[in-house]
Amino acid sequence: MGKTQSKLTPEQLTELQNITYFDRKELQQWYRGFMNDCPPGVLDKEEFSRMYKQFFPFGDPTPLAEHVFNVFDANKNGYIDFKEFICALSVTGRGRLDEKLRWAFQLYDIDGDGTITYNEMLTIVRAIYKLTGQMVKLPPDEDTPEKRVDKIFALMDRDKNAELSFEEFKEGSKQDPSIVQALSLYDGLV
Template identity: 30%
Template sequence: MAGILGRKVQQKLAEAMSKRSHFSKDEVDKLLDMWSLITAGGTRLDRNKFRDVLHNTFDMTDDILMDRVFRAFDKDMDSNLSQEEWVLGLSVFLRGTLEERVAYCFNVYDMNNDGYISREEMFQMLKNSMVKQTTEEDPDEGIKDIVELVLKKMDHDHDNRLSMDDFMKSVKEEDLLLEAFGPCLPDTKYREKFLADLESGNVCLDISQAKS
């Protein structure tokens, strides 16, 4: 009886979430099944388990960016993801509109959550994500040069930092700038595989195998 009741509650939740996301009711239902598998029937998804999903399913490896992706999903900032944060976060992560993805990437890059991406934040993210060179040249100087070039291109109001408006205008002019400071959205092949597996119902199996 409890299992039947639980399934009815989940289906009702899936229907409600489907109206607020880019997923169908059936897709949300499967995402909630995944949630139960990942959390072992718990009520919250913590940072470490979420990082396992990012790494094993989407091949993300940058520690700083994975932490920032978690923060972008964690809307109430309680250091855990609820079922709603899981589904709505994945909705943007996998199928977001341009405006949704711009806002998401901006939030990832705004490391101190002050509404701006500063020179220091750009430097930190680029320093962590760029391939280390084996030349004698100081790599920090090269990164500083890139930061200045990015600011020159994206800082529309010339205040030496990027606002959401600066970022939105820049990405609409050149969509490659969406992930200018490091990959925080899934690579196309991993996104398409996840969505194909979601449709076929194989995602839970993949995650289960990745954890073992």
């Protein structure tokens, strides 16, 4: 679906309906908007970051946008086509909690090895803090990325091995919903 075409074929619509939480009409509307914003039919990292800046004008969204881009880019070819875009939007905006948790885990698991290290978590939390800038007042025990990650690991790292498995992440996120709340930024879009 990376090739430019004016509308989705019936086969593409059926496939996307089967793998997303969108109906045919919504898929067609999203496709028109995507093609209007991305005439080549794909988003590169730079364009994706530019779009993020529109949503977060008061902070620096670039570091987080780069990590989110990497999760959206399911086939890792350096571009987000419509199928990748709508599948990610479907999960983050309308997915079940377990799907959102899996997506969030992929965001924090930067190297994709199936675990989140302290440094990976710190990288993403720093990016989130840059994104929000001075717009969010944080409690003293979370006013730096390091304090926040220390708190997360104290809560989630049950076996104290300095990395989080998906199971630890999932259980910990149920105790601290703010871990996944970042995904709610897509709720107004879908």
